[in-house]
Amino acid sequence: MVNWSRGPETAECAAVVRAAIEQRHLDEDVQSVVFHDMDLLSQRFDALRSAFPVSTLHAVAIKANPLVEVLKHVVGRGAGLEAASIEEVEIALAAGCDPSRIVFDSPAKTAAEICRALDLGVMINADNVAELRRLADLRRADHRSVIGVRVNPMVGVGRIATTSVAGTDSKFGIPLDRARAELPALLEEMPWITALHVHVGSQGCSLDQLLDSAVAIEALRVQLNGGLGTDRIDVVDLGGGLPSVYTSTDDVIAPDEYANALRRLVPSWFDGTVRLVTEFGRVLQAHCGWAVSRVEYVKRIGDARLAVVHLGADLLLRAVYRPEDWSHRLASLDASGEVPTGDPIPWTVGGPLCFAGDIIGRDVPLVDVRAGSLVLIRDIGAYTMSMWSRHCSRGLPLVLGHAATSSGSDLSVIRRAESPGDVAAFWSVDGGRGASGPGEDH
Numbered sequence: 001m002v003n004w005s006r007g008p009e010t011a012e013c014a015a016v017v018r019a020a021i022e023q024r025h026l027d028e029d030v031q032s033v034v035f036h037d038m039d040l041l042s043q044r045f046d047a048l049r050s051a052f053p054v055s056t057l058h059a060v061a062i063k064a065n066p067l068v069e070v071l072k073h074v075v076g077r078g079a080g081l082e083a084a085s086i087e088e089v090e091i092a093l094a095a096g097c098d099p100s101r102i103v104f105d106s107p108a109k110t111a112a113e114i115c116r117a118l119d120l121g122v123m124i125n126a127d128n129v130a131e132l133r134r135l136a137d138l139r140r141a142d143h144r145s146v147i148g149v150r151v152n153p154m155v156g157v158g159r160i161a162t163t164s165v166a167g168t169d170s171k172f173g174i175p176l177d178r179a180r181a182e183l184p185a186l187l188e189e190m191p192w193i194t195a196l197h198v199h200v201g202s203q204g205c206s207l208d209q210l211l212d213s214a215v216a217i218e219a220l221r222v223q224l225n226g227g228l229g230t231d232r233i234d235v236v237d238l239g240g241g242l243p244s245v246y247t248s249t250d251d252v253i254a255p256d257e258y259a260n261a262l263r264r265l266v267p268s269w270f271d272g273t274v275r276l277v278t279e280f281g282r283v284l285q286a287h288c289g290w291a292v293s294r295v296e297y298v299k300r301i302g303d304a305r306l307a308v309v310h311l312g313a314d315l316l317l318r319a320v321y322r323p324e325d326w327s328h329r330l331a332s333l334d335a336s337g338e339v340p341t342g343d344p345i346p347w348t349v350g351g352p353l354c355f356a357g358d359i360i361g362r363d364v365p366l367v368d369v370r371a372g373s374l375v376l377i378r379d380i381g382a383y384t385m386s387m388w389s390r391h392c393s394r395g396l397p398l399v400l401g402h403a404a405t406s407s408g409s410d411l412s413v414i415r416r417a418e419s420p421g422d423v424a425a426f427w428s429v430d431g432g433r434g435a436s437g438p439g440e441d442h
């Protein structure tokens with residue numbers, strides 16, 4: 001049974017940290033290391049697959065975690081990839097994904113990007129009628145891309161407004177009422193449209209919203225096919241949106257619970273009539289990622305104890321700006337990766353960036369925090385590295401994948417750390433790619 005509510009516990013992370021120290025990935029001068037649990041990722045992806053019909057294309061959302069080695073891992077287990085930009089299409093290709101298993105979803109696709117996607121044969125979900133007209137101009141009869149239309153299912157806003165996209169004022173898709181009215185004529189005009197796409201939001205959406213969206217899109221599909229007198233619309237892309245658990249009040253919705261509810265409500269999605277596409281990101285990745293960051297200083301601020309670490313709003317942008325909506329479980333480890341014993345006391349954990357709000361935890365009960373020890377930050381596998389901020393120009397930390405072996409942990413480098421020279425090169429005229437400039441030495 002896959003645990004959908006938590007990732008690796010402190011003791012498990014500590015054992016991996018000790019292996020990283022032994023292999024010299026975490027010498028005393030290393031500030032932070034990010035880890036990704038490849039076993040948990042495999043288990044979650046396999047469980048997702050077994051919950052849905054075998055023909056389902058599970059296009060894992062790259063925006064949740066674009067690290068190519070992480071994407072290769074799921075592609076190797078049968079995943080496709082969902083790309084929110086043409087750059088993510090290139091990332092998908094770099095991860096070895098077959099173009100026919102890439103879904104291109106940007107709401108701002110240029111003509112050139114559409115041509116590239118058509119030439120590759122990736123699935124394209126058009127966001128709006130103007131984009132459909134652009135597609136009509138650009139596509140040729142020999143293009144193989146599956147073309148879908150994004151519909152806003154209008155099931156309302158979830159707990160977090162900024163990550164909800166099915167409200168009346170959403171910037172995405174064709175609103176359901178307009179889709180009902182306008183798509184029949186458009187489908188007559190554009191016989192190459194064969195798919196419908198919905199996405200409700202990412203985190204904070206309820207199971208009821210996801211199911212209402214499914215019922216709405218299936219009713220639309222039946223209406224459209226009825227009007228056409230065919231079964232042409234035979235692909236339904238459900239989007240992503242299954243929540244992850246960050247706090248004890250977050251909902252756990254296991255993919256099999258979602259799939260079972262869908263099977264009851266929309267049987268035609270499970271009997272071979274329709275080919276399903278999913279675009280999950282967060283529910284697969286969030287718990288797989290965790291990090292350790294070294295405590296550089298401890299100080300007293302009024303009555304509070306502050307520990308200054310090396311990861312802050314650069315990695316945990318949302319948690320820092322909207323702590324009421326996003327949080328990450330913190331714990332302490334000593335410098336050798338052991339779990340300290342003793343009574344916890346409340347700590348404020350501050351990041352390294354030069355603004356007052358760069359705080360990743362307040363009043364967090366932590367044991368024996370001191371300069372040189374480590375703070376463990378959990379549940380950072382989704383929408384963290386992909387939102388890395390260049391504010392204060394700190395380098396990306398080393399990312400290691402870990403997988404269990406009979407004798408301990410197998411560690412692999414997923415992405416090497418950026419050096420100060422790499423970052424200086426990033427900000428230079430040619431981004432460090434040219435023959436001269438600060439990147440040359442690195």
Ligand SMILES: Cc1ncc(COP(=O)(O)O)c(C=O)c1O
Nearest residue numbers: 061199202240241279280281282
């Ligand atoms: C169109 C689309 N599909 C899929 C996703 C992935 O959502 P999640 O990571 O919540 O599963 C997103 C995220 O915002 C999205 O915009």
